Amino acid sequence: MSTNSMTIEGKTVLVTGANRGIGRALVDEVLSRGASRVYAGTRTPLSHTDGRVVPLTLDVTDRAQIRSAVEQVESLDILVSNAGVSLGGDLDRAVIDQHLAVNLFGTLDVIQTFLPLVIDARGAVVSVLSLAAVAAVPFDPNYSISKGASLSLLQVLRGQLSPRGVSVHAVLPGPVDTDMTRHLDLPKASAESVAQAIVDGLERGDEEIFPDPMSAAIADGWSDGVVKALERQFASYVEADPVAS
Ligand SMILES: NC(=O)c1ccc[n+]([C@@H]2O[C@H](COP(=O)([O-])OP(=O)(O)OC[C@H]3O[C@@H](n4cnc5c(N)ncnc54)[C@H](OP(=O)(O)O)[C@@H]3O)[C@@H](O)[C@H]2O)c1
Numbered sequence: 001m002s003t004n005s006m007t008i009e010g011k012t013v014l015v016t017g018a019n020r021g022i023g024r025a026l027v028d029e030v031l032s033r034g035a036s037r038v039y040a041g042t043r044t045p046l047s048h049t050d051g052r053v054v055p056l057t058l059d060v061t062d063r064a065q066i067r068s069a070v071e072q073v074e075s076l077d078i079l080v081s082n083a084g085v086s087l088g089g090d091l092d093r094a095v096i097d098q099h100l101a102v103n104l105f106g107t108l109d110v111i112q113t114f115l116p117l118v119i120d121a122r123g124a125v126v127s128v129l130s131l132a133a134v135a136a137v138p139f140d141p142n143y144s145i146s147k148g149a150s151l152s153l154l155q156v157l158r159g160q161l162s163p164r165g166v167s168v169h170a171v172l173p174g175p176v177d178t179d180m181t182r183h184l185d186l187p188k189a190s191a192e193s194v195a196q197a198i199v200d201g202l203e204r205g206d207e208e209i210f211p212d213p214m215s216a217a218i219a220d221g222w223s224d225g226v227v228k229a230l231e232r233q234f235a236s237y238v239e240a241d242p243v244a245s
Pocket of ligand 1: 016017018019020021022023042043044058059060061082083084085086102106128129130131172173174175176177178179180181
C-alpha cells in the first residue's frame, strides 16, 4: 500500500546501527541518491570518507545518549530505526527482555525523541523489522516476539502520525547476509540489494517494504490482506499524540 512518495535528494537522514550490515548499506545508499546530510548513529566511533556523514554516538538503549544525539541534529526528514539484535536461545523471559530493550524500546525511544524534528519536516519514519514480525520463526522465538511487538508499534505510529503528515514505513526483510545471520545456512540477500530496495520502497511511499526475494513473494497478499484492512479500520477510530510519553 502506498502513501506519500518522496525523493532522497536533498534530504537529511538518520540511520541507527549505521556501522555495519544493513545500516551501513543504507548510509551508502542514501548518499548515492543525493541525501544532503546523513547522521550515522553508532555505539562505537564511525569514520566515513563522505563529508555529508555526521557521526552520532547512539546506543539506542541509553536514553541520555539519545537525548544528547537529538541536540546535535538541526533538522531531520527521514529517521531510519535499524539497530537490532538477534541473540538466539530458547523461549526465555530474560532473553525476551534483552531483545525488547533494543528492538522495541530502543526503537520507541529513538522515534519519540526525534519525532518533533520529523513532524516539522513532514518527513518519514522507517523501521527495519523482519518477516519474523509477521509470522514468528519457531527457532528464534525471543527475536520474533520483539519484532512482532515492533510491527504493532509501527502500526500505532502510522495511525497517529499520518494525520500530521509523517509517513511510517515497516521494512519486513527475509534473511540478509550480515553478521546477524552468519550462522544460518539459508539463501540470503545482500545488504546492499536490501538497502537499495528499502530506499526504493520509501521513495515509492510503500507502508510495508519487502526488500528481498523471499519477502517480496508475500507483498501482494499483504497489501490486499485482512491485516491491512483492519489496520486502516482501527486507525480511523483514534488519534492520540505519540510525542507525549
Ligand atoms: N540480517 C537479517 O537476516 C535480517 C533480517 C530481517 C531483519 N533484520 C534486521 O535488520 C536490522 C539490521 O540488522 P543486520 O542484519 O544489519 O545485523 P548486524 O550486522 O548484526 O547489525 C546490527 C546493527 O545494530 C546495532 N546495534 C545493536 N544493538 C544496538 C544498540 N543497543 N544500540 C545501537 N545500535 C545497536 C549494531 O551495532 P554494534 O556494531 O555496535 O553491535 C549493528 O550496527 C536489525 O533490526 C535486524 O533485526 C535483519
